[in-house]
Amino acid sequence: MSERAAVAAFRRSLGLDSLIDVHTHFMPERLLAKVWAYFDAAGPLVGRRWPIAYRAAEKERLDVLRGFGVSAFTSMLYPHKPGMARSLNDWAAEFAARTPDCLHTATFFAEPGAGxxxxxxxxxxxxxxxxxxxxxxxxxxxxxxxxVWGLLAETGVPVVTHCGSGPVPAAFTGPGPIAALLARHPRLRLVVAHLGMPEYEEFLGLAERFGRVMLDTTMAFTDFSESAAPFPRAALPRLADLGDRVLLGTDFPNIPYAYPDALHALERTGLGPAWLRAVCHDNAARLFAL
Structure with missing residues (x-):
C-alpha cells in the first residue's frame, strides 16, 4: 500500500475527511538545508542517526502533505541566535500569504526587542x-x-514549545523552567511539543494543573522514539483524560520514517477512535477556528 493510501485508510477508519498537523516545518531553503545537514551529521542536539524521510523541494513537500489529506499545517521555524527572528517572521508571513492552508507561524528569541x-x-x-x-x-x-509571554497570554495565540529534554537535554529544557513560566503566566496557551519527551509524566502534570496547556504528539509512540524514550504505559489514562487538549504533530518533513508510521503509532496506544478523531482534527479545528 502506498503512503497516501495508508493515510487515506487511517482517515476513513476515523470518519475524517482531513487531518490538521500543528507541527510541520517550512522555512527558507538555505536555512532548511543547514538544518538537514545538521541532522545528516547527527549533531550534538540530535545524538543519533536521523535520515530525513521527505527531503524534497518545497512544492513537492507541499504536494505530499496535501496528498495525505492534511488540510491545515504550520511552518515551524526557529532562530538559533539573536538577530534572526524578524527576518524569519517576514519569510513566514510571505509563505502563509502564498500558502492558504498554512497556519501563519512566527517565532522569537530571547533578545532585546523580542516583544x-x-x-x-x-x-x-x-x-x-x-x-x-x-x-x-x-x-x-x-x-x-x-x-513576549504577556502578549501571547493576553491574545491567546498558541506557542508550540520544544521544552522537553529529548532527544538530548539542554541548559533550559525540562519541566522546571516551564513550571516557573506558567506560574507567572497561567493563561498562556502553551503547546508542549513531543508530549514533553522524555519527561512525559511531568509535562502531563503541568497540563493537568494549567487548563490552557496543550500537548502535541510529534514523534511520540513511534518505534524510533520508543527505542530511546518510551512513553510510560501507566500514564496512558492521563493522556486519555486530556484528550481535548492533545494535537497531532509529526515534524514533517524532518522525520526518519514514513508519515503513516506516526499515525499508526497513535492508533497503537489503544486510546480509541474518539480520542484519535479529536487529536488528529477536531481539537486543532476548534483551537484555530477552522
Missing part, C-alpha cells in the same frame, strides 16, 4: 508561534521575554 518582534508578527497575522528552547539555548524566564 517588538512578536507584536509585529501578530500584526502581520501570526496565528501560532514556535519556541525552541533546545536549539535557542535560552531560559524561557529570561526577563527579555516578559513582554
Amino acid at each position: 517588538q518582534d512578536v507584536r509585529r508578527a501578530l500584526g502581520q497575522g501570526a496565528r501560532v508561534f514556535k519556541c525552541h528552547l533546545q536549539v535557542g539555548g535560552f531560559d524561557p524566564n529570561d526577563p527579555l521575554l516578559d513582554e
Whole structure:
C-alpha cells in the first residue's frame, strides 16, 4: 500500500475527511538545508542517526502533505541566535500569504526587542508561534521575554514549545523552567511539543494543573522514539483524560520514517477512535477556528 493510501485508510477508519498537523516545518531553503545537514551529521542536539524521510523541494513537500489529506499545517521555524527572528517572521508571513492552508507561524528569541518582534508578527497575522528552547539555548524566564509571554497570554495565540529534554537535554529544557513560566503566566496557551519527551509524566502534570496547556504528539509512540524514550504505559489514562487538549504533530518533513508510521503509532496506544478523531482534527479545528 502506498503512503497516501495508508493515510487515506487511517482517515476513513476515523470518519475524517482531513487531518490538521500543528507541527510541520517550512522555512527558507538555505536555512532548511543547514538544518538537514545538521541532522545528516547527527549533531550534538540530535545524538543519533536521523535520515530525513521527505527531503524534497518545497512544492513537492507541499504536494505530499496535501496528498495525505492534511488540510491545515504550520511552518515551524526557529532562530538559533539573536538577530534572526524578524527576518524569519517576514519569510513566514510571505509563505502563509502564498500558502492558504498554512497556519501563519512566527517565532522569537530571547533578545532585546523580542516583544517588538512578536507584536509585529501578530500584526502581520501570526496565528501560532514556535519556541525552541533546545536549539535557542535560552531560559524561557529570561526577563527579555516578559513582554513576549504577556502578549501571547493576553491574545491567546498558541506557542508550540520544544521544552522537553529529548532527544538530548539542554541548559533550559525540562519541566522546571516551564513550571516557573506558567506560574507567572497561567493563561498562556502553551503547546508542549513531543508530549514533553522524555519527561512525559511531568509535562502531563503541568497540563493537568494549567487548563490552557496543550500537548502535541510529534514523534511520540513511534518505534524510533520508543527505542530511546518510551512513553510510560501507566500514564496512558492521563493522556486519555486530556484528550481535548492533545494535537497531532509529526515534524514533517524532518522525520526518519514514513508519515503513516506516526499515525499508526497513535492508533497503537489503544486510546480509541474518539480520542484519535479529536487529536488528529477536531481539537486543532476548534483551537484555530477552522
